[in-house]
Amino acid sequence: MSTSARYWREIPQRYRLEAGKCSGCGAIWFPPRLVCKECGKREFEVVNLPDRGKVQTFTVIRVPPSEFCDQAPYALGVIELENGVLLQCQIADCSPDELSVGMPVRIEFRKIKEEGEAGIICYGYKAVPVRE
Amino acid sequence: MRDVAVIGIGMIKWGELWEKSLRTIFVEAALNAIDDAGVDHIDSMYVGCMSSGLFVGQEHLGALLADYLGIAPVSAVRVESACASGGAAFRQGFIEVASGMSDIVLVGGVEKMTDVSGGGATFALSTAADQEYEVYNGVTFPGLYAMMARAHMERYGTTRKQLAQVAVKNHENGSKNPHAQFQMKITVDQVINSVMIADPLTILDCSPITDGAAAAILCPLEVARKISKKPVVKVKSSSAATDSIAIHQRKDITHLQAAEDAAAKAYKLAGVEPSDVDLAEVHDCFTIAEICAIEALGFVEKGKGGSATEAGETAIGGRIPINPSGGLKAKGHPVGATGVAQICEVVTQLRGDAGERQVENARIGLTQNMGGTCASCVVHILEVA
Amino acid sequence: MAGIVGYGAYAPRYRIKVEEIAKVWGTDAESYKRGLRLEEKSVPGLDQDVITMSVEAARNALKRARIDPKKIGAVYIGSESHPYAVKPSGTVVGEAIGATPDVHCADFEFACKAGTEGMFVALGLIEAGKMEYALAIGADTSQGAPSDALEYSTAAGAAAFIFGTKDVIAEVTHTFSYMTDTPDFWRREYMHYPRHAGRFTGAPAYFKHIKGAAKAIMEISGKKPEDFAHVVFHQPNGKFPTTVGKQLGFKPQQLETGLLCPRLGNTYSGSSPMGLTAVLDVAKPGEEILMVSYGSGAGSDAFIYRITEKITEVQGLAPKTTDYLDRNKVYIDYGTYAKLRKKIRMGE
Incomplete structure (x- = not known):
């Protein structure tokens, strides 16, 4: 089992969706990179991603990794956020038959998993359907 | 060289x-x-x-x-x-x-x-995906390919039945391969109605452990x-390419860019076109993977992988036989061995030693072996020398 | 004057009906429904706990406060179900809302009163001029032992309040606290479920402390029950707050808006704070509100709020508490409830 440092160093991304915006071409990378994949520049400013988007594709995991056994079946999707940035996360509060491509979602702060009964609790982002 | x-x-x-x-x-x-x-x-x-x-x-x-x-x-x-x-x-x-x-x-x-x-194997395989931004959220490899399948179905109208047809064809081929893990034939209905692993992929859409x-x-x-006392098989070209490891960081989730890039180089180095290839062993870790692979390799038009499979174009005897060995689906997928086994099958075919599954007049064969969801891809073109 | 500048609530979408629990234990659902005014309660998903609900409630409060989270000088979370026995909830929430690192964090615990405890301290720091803004949250994913009377009411929810002195929407005009050592409910270390002292939790505990605090704060402020547009009491069930309201001379209508327990359950540290958010959602400028919490062990914190003109600007900036109560709710059976609340012993 890895130490908690590995979880800790991703906190800005997991908790606040901090991304890197390239000062050269304006491309936004999540997670941040050291080199822009589009233009090769190495300077970035920190930006927070929007918390709204829509489902680009999805699946329902029925045979999960062991750490996610109690959560299965759960939905997972590629989410296109309002600024065009894509991320991958679970789609919570949603039954499999409600899912559809293009479905509007909002990002919420959720528990992702626990490292066993005595280990750390890992938090992060999940999408939830916007039903208004 | x-x-x-x-x-x-x-x-x-x-x-x-x-x-x-x-x-x-x-x-x-x-x-x-x-x-x-x-x-x-x-x-x-x-x-x-x-x-x-x-x-x-x-x-x-x-x-x-x-x-x-x-x-x-x-x-x-x-x-x-x-x-x-x-x-x-x-x-x-x-x-x-x-x-x-x-x-x-x-x-x-x-x-x-x-x-x-099973959980241990799932974990080991998942290390080929982005640990922090894919696996952390609970995704599995069937899940990643399922999302690619869903996007392909949405965009190109690829059907559940067409996906199943890949598995049916590869089991048919595998039934003629004495080295294959599975030597039983299956039907489209069996594939569609088998246990759901990651919607829309069922267990029979997945290659085995x-x-x-x-x-x-x-x-x-x-x-x-x-x-050599056997027909000599020349390696006409070898190439490899990479892409973002996480599927959501790619421009088109339905497209295996690394496979296209590796294939383009391999075709150029070998001086051949996709239409010159007599057979190919491609990386069908999931049924959707074969559909995407034959599109990226230029054997069929983008979006037509499903319909070409359904029409029998990829069967032995079809326009471009794909995975005569049974592929990963039927032959099995011991991950590190798969790429070498693809070479073995193409050499067997080019030597004319493939018995019941022999592709007639096979002169040029291609192998396409990919890592993860095609974040890395290796293509080889072989020819009877 | 110091007061609330932003507020927000959060509740999970899962609900279980009293009938469903009663069916499993062979009890009479009607006795809970009529006797204790309980209909259904919220249940957290497997991916929800005090920290996740606190973050969402705090984000809603930030939307209403319209302030830079870096200006928040304190993050206080009151709960009896902090996810860790040792490791603060406040730092996670502070990090998630962007308030770290120049911030003071503390986790409070005082049975169902921990939320208002945080509010009391946050307010004090603002009044002392120690910081510009302070965030206080009451949140719980409380657990009652299977088949215990508490199982029909223990629920999940959170409410967050940002205190400050600029653009205040609800001024805090008076506070009063009333405490004694009264062992009516407790949970020892390493115990999964709390114990309670049955009917002893009534008159000498809940009623004595709520009335003690309410009477004192009305006396020092010179207010009478009819001066308040709304009153919010801690609500372990639907009956206790109704009864104490009547005993103190309030009319049922004054309690109605903030009485969430019948359809939400008892959210413990989130209970009276969530009642207050529901009131703030509809409050009008000039109205006065009395809030009295209760925590076993035992004590009550009382607050009098006076609504300002600013309230109307912020009410619509985040989801209303009733949105969480009424929209998208999903009823679950006891089996699912047992799974979500981890009452099923799993294999390795």
């Missing part, structure tokens, strides 16, 4: 090989290749293996396997590129012979997957012409 030939191939029967260890299955396949080639020594060895550390707790395979094969003290290293490890190892062997550094190089691929539980090894022996083409 020297021209390079494959003068020996070695396979074993794949499956759940409870009584055999990693070193045993590797040595068996390697000895078959040495015997097939008729060589009396090996100058260097590459071993493709994705995750022996997680599957059997054993790293440092180069030394271990060279020792057990009886070829120590030659140079021997392991090559890792997830499920493309076998193809990547073969490419390293090719480069070493082409460069003139060595004459006789053994390339083996191996994975012993059944010594861990397999113990297996494969090996090939490379040498300069000139040497092969002198010593």
Whole structure:
């Protein structure tokens, strides 16, 4: 089992969706990179991603990794956020038959998993359907 | 660069090989290749293996396997590129012979997957995806390919039945391959109605957990012409490409860009077009993967992989036979061995030794081996010399 | 004057009906429905706990406060179900909302009163001029032992309040606290479920402390029950707050808006704070609100709020508490409830 440092160093991304915006071409990378994949520049400013988007594709995991056994079946999707940035996360509060491509979602702060009964609790982002 | 030939191939029967260890299955396949080639020594060895550390707790395979094969003290290293490890190892062997550094190089691929539980295997395989931004959220490989399948279905109208047809065709081919893990035929209804793993993919859309090894022996083409008693198969070109490891960081989730990039280079180096290829072994770890692969390789138009499969174009006897060996789906998918086994099948086909599954008049064959969701891809084009 | 500048609530979408629990234990659902005015309660998903609900409630409060989270000088979370026995909830929430690192964090625990405890301290720091803004949250995913009377009410939810002195929407005009050592409910270390003292939790505990605090704060402020547009009491069930309201001279209508327990359950540290958010959602400028919490062990914190003109600007900036109560709710059976609340012993 890895130490908690590995979880800790991703906190800005997991908790606040901090991304890197390239000062050269304006491309936004999540997670941040050291080199822009589009233009090769190495300077970035920190930006927070929007918390709204829509489902680009999805699946329902029925045979999960062991750490996610109690959560299965759960939905997972590629989410296109309002600024065009894509991320991958679970789609919570949603039954499999409600899912559809293009479905509007909002990002919420959720528990992702626990490292066993005595280990750390890992938090992060999940999408939830916007039903208004 | 020297021209390079494959003068020996070695396979074993794949499956759940409870009584055999990693070193045993590797040595068996390697000895078959040495015997097939008729060589009396090996100058260097590459071993493709994705995750022996997680599957059997054993790293440092180069030394271990060279020792057990009886070829120590030659140079021997392991090559890792997830499920493309076998193809990547073969490419390293090719480069070493082409460069003139060595004459006789053994390339083996191996994975012993059944010594861990299902959960353990799922975890080991998941290390080929982005640990922090894909796996952290609970995704699995079937899940990643399922999302690619869903996007392909949405965009191109690919149907559930067309996906199933890939598995049906590959099981049909596998039933004619004595080395294949599965030798039973299946139907479209069986695929669609089998246990759901990650919607829309069922268990019969997925390649299995397999113990297996494969090996090939490379040498300069000139040497092969002198010593080989079998039809000589030349490696016309070798190429590899990479892409973002996480599917959501790609421009088009339905497209295997690394496969297209690797194939474009391989076609150019070989001086052939997709239409010149007589058969291909592609990386059908999931049914959708074969559909995407044949599109990226230029065998069918983008978006037409499903309908071409349904129309029988990819069956043995069809316009472009894909995976006559049974593919990963039926032959099995011991991840590190897969890329080398693809070479073995193409060589078998080009030699005309494929028996019931022989593709008629096969002169040029292609292999496409990919890691993860095609974040790495290795393509080789082989030809009867 | 110091007061609330932003507020927000959060509740999970899962609900279980009293009938469903009663069916499993062979009890009479009607006795809970009529006797204790309980209809259904919220249940957290497997991926929800005090920290996740606190973050969402705090984000809603930030939307209403319209302030830079870096200006928040304190993050206080009151709960009896902090996810860790040792490791603060506040730092996670502070990090998630962007308030770290120049911030003071503390986790409070005082049975159902921990939320208002945080509010009391946050307010004090603002009044003392120690910081510009302070965030206080009451949140719980409380657990009652299977078949215990508490199982029909223990629920999940959170409410967050940002205190400050600029653009205040609800001024805090008076506070009063009333505490004694009264062992009516407790949970020892390493115990999964709390214990309670049955009917002893009534008159000498809940009623004595709520009335003690309410009477005192009305006396020092010179207010009478009819001066308040709304009153919010801690609500372990639907009956206790109704009864104490009547005993103190309030009319049922004054309690109605903030009485969430019948359809939400008892969210413990989130209970009276969530009642207050529901009131703030509809409050009008000039109205006065009395809030009295209760925590076993035992004590009550009382607050009097006076609504300002600013309230109308912020009410619509985040989801209303009733949105969480009424929209998208999903009823679950006891089996699912047992799974979500980890009452099923799993294999390795």
